[in-house]
Amino acid sequence: MQRTARCHCGNLTVECRGEPVNVFMCHCEMCQRRTGTAFNLGAWFPQGDVKISGPRKSYQRSGELGAQWTFQFCPNCGTSVCWTLESVFPDQVGVAVGCFADPGFPAPTLSFYGARRHAWLTQPAATPSHLGTLGSELE
Numbered sequence: 001m002q003r004t005a006r007c008h009c010g011n012l013t014v015e016c017r018g019e020p021v022n023v024f025m026c027h028c029e030m031c032q033r034r035t036g037t038a039f040n041l042g043a044w045f046p047q048g049d050v051k052i053s054g055p056r057k058s059y060q061r062s063g064e065l066g067a068q069w070t071f072q073f074c075p076n077c078g079t080s081v082c083w084t085l086e087s088v089f090p091d092q093v094g095v096a097v098g099c100f101a102d103p104g105f106p107a108p109t110l111s112f113y114g115a116r117r118h119a120w121l122t123q124p125a126a127t128p129s130h131l132g133t134l135g136s137e138l139e
Ligand SMILES: [Zn+2]
Pocket: 007, 008, 009, 010, 011, 012, 074, 075, 076, 077, 078, 079
């Protein structure tokens, strides 16, 4: 299976071979701000199965537990299409599920920061849900 994620304007593309290792759903404030919507869906692929093409800039920030996230975004339209989290997933790339624009994309395998989920949003029944992140539950 080959899938291509692309930014809003189409200049930045990410080709992904095979199936994602994980599909994470995250309701945290940073994901809400990055995506501009209620939650993030990110599909993680082995680095060797991902080919990033086109102009891009990167933005780095620290996660709540201190890990360094690096996001790749299109300098023309601003969409952040993919990212890495070296210290946690050194050999994987996270890709924004929305950039595939594929309603048949695999469902999320895990959900994080459920404590910050918008009240109207129903958690998918088949997706295990953490109130915080792994190792730092907010309960
Ligand atoms: Zn673009």
